[in-house]
Amino acid sequence: MDITRRSALQGAAALSAGVALSSFPRLRAADAPSKKLRVAVVALGRGFAHVTALLSLPDVEIAYLAEVDPNRLDHGMKAVAAKQAYPCQGVKDFRTFLDDKTLDAVFIATPNFWHTPAALLCMQAGKHVYVEKPGSQNPHESEMIVAASKKYQRLVQMGNQRRTWMKDAIAALHAGAIGTPKFARAFYYNMRQAIGQGALKASPDIDMNLWQGPVPDERDMKPFVHYDWHWLWHWGNGELGNNGIHYLDVLRWGLKVEYPERITYNGARYWYPDPQETPDTATAFYDCGSVGMEWVHSSCHPRQAEKPLAECMFYGEGGTFAVARDSWTIYDPKGAKIGEGKGQGGGDAAHIGNFLEAIRGNAQLNSPIEEAQKSTMLCHLGNIAYRTDTFVLCDPKTGKVLNNPLAEKLWKRDYRPGWTPTV
Numbered sequence: 001m002d003i004t005r006r007s008a009l010q011g012a013a014a015l016s017a018g019v020a021l022s023s024f025p026r027l028r029a030a031d032a033p034s035k036k037l038r039v040a041v042v043a044l045g046r047g048f049a050h051v052t053a054l055l056s057l058p059d060v061e062i063a064y065l066a067e068v069d070p071n072r073l074d075h076g077m078k079a080v081a082a083k084q085a086y087p088c089q090g091v092k093d094f095r096t097f098l099d100d101k102t103l104d105a106v107f108i109a110t111p112n113f114w115h116t117p118a119a120l121l122c123m124q125a126g127k128h129v130y131v132e133k134p135g136s137q138n139p140h141e142s143e144m145i146v147a148a149s150k151k152y153q154r155l156v157q158m159g160n161q162r163r164t165w166m167k168d169a170i171a172a173l174h175a176g177a178i179g180t181p182k183f184a185r186a187f188y189y190n191m192r193q194a195i196g197q198g199a200l201k202a203s204p205d206i207d208m209n210l211w212q213g214p215v216p217d218e219r220d221m222k223p224f225v226h227y228d229w230h231w232l233w234h235w236g237n238g239e240l241g242n243n244g245i246h247y248l249d250v251l252r253w254g255l256k257v258e259y260p261e262r263i264t265y266n267g268a269r270y271w272y273p274d275p276q277e278t279p280d281t282a283t284a285f286y287d288c289g290s291v292g293m294e295w296v297h298s299s300c301h302p303r304q305a306e307k308p309l310a311e312c313m314f315y316g317e318g319g320t321f322a323v324a325r326d327s328w329t330i331y332d333p334k335g336a337k338i339g340e341g342k343g344q345g346g347g348d349a350a351h352i353g354n355f356l357e358a359i360r361g362n363a364q365l366n367s368p369i370e371e372a373q374k375s376t377m378l379c380h381l382g383n384i385a386y387r388t389d390t391f392v393l394c395d396p397k398t399g400k401v402l403n404n405p406l407a408e409k410l411w412k413r414d415y416r417p418g419w420t421p422t423v
Contacts, residue, residue: 040064047109066094116141140412158372168343178316186247194272195228214419238278249375260286271300
């Protein structure tokens, strides 16, 4: 990354030469698994849930909180001080603490466009990383974050918590609950309102330059902070990258596929005449050769009259397997209920706890970044299909787009001068 941690420590504007960090020593926790882990949390919207989960887990100290909004930082610091005896330092710029060699891991809950650039800096500094979904804002970043995990030999877990919550359910599916599943569907219904209306106001003292970070200027983003940036292509990934990632990950996992062969994503912005660019109502379809899957979303109408049986549905010759978080129900081909089960669950703490135990050497990651980014690529490919108004063909082994120049133009993005991430 052209922006170094040293420049942040010195208060520079972010235009210094890159520093090679591949020779960082092994982490303290990896050398002495019995010691407490020292962690940092970056961005305290979704990241506040990380803070809450971490405070509930044993043998972990929150050493730093980083947040560009002073109101959110103050809220986070008070929460930590109320539950943790060990002192925590609050900072605006996460780069300022990356030189702390006693820091074991960093939790990244920034907007999507910061996920990969921030994760690369953390890995280059020798830290393990827990990064929220989708983990990358475009396909090239998806490739980079996976490559960096391998290069720097850091553990990277993505925040697709159903990989922990649904382990028992998918194990039951794979054990033959309905035979071999041939098709799967998932649903997301919500009642979102118009965007850019000022309903989600950030502190007037927010550092918008640091909030935007690596993304080139395009418009005034204050009306879209802290959440509505999701629905603008320059910054976000729409509902597919916001919630679709959770469900598509489960479908791909259950069907045992790597990448699809053909992708379509059809829909539009129907509900409000506002600045939103991503569809509020749409269906993404993935043809995987011998199996298929689809994700249906209605972001601005909850469709209460037609609630599905569960979040994710699998169909096989033996019936239907319906999964909802940590529970599942099995139906025969005629729709009669013939079985059910309940798994571990555990909320954020369970998935985060798995990450911490993996650092200690006591567990395998439930959602290692290489596996997680295969599911994120489903979102990127779907959005590319929508934005190019084409169906996208891709290599089912690599996820690479085939014979589609329009799609290839959306594989990567431009960055602000001095902020280009590198592995």
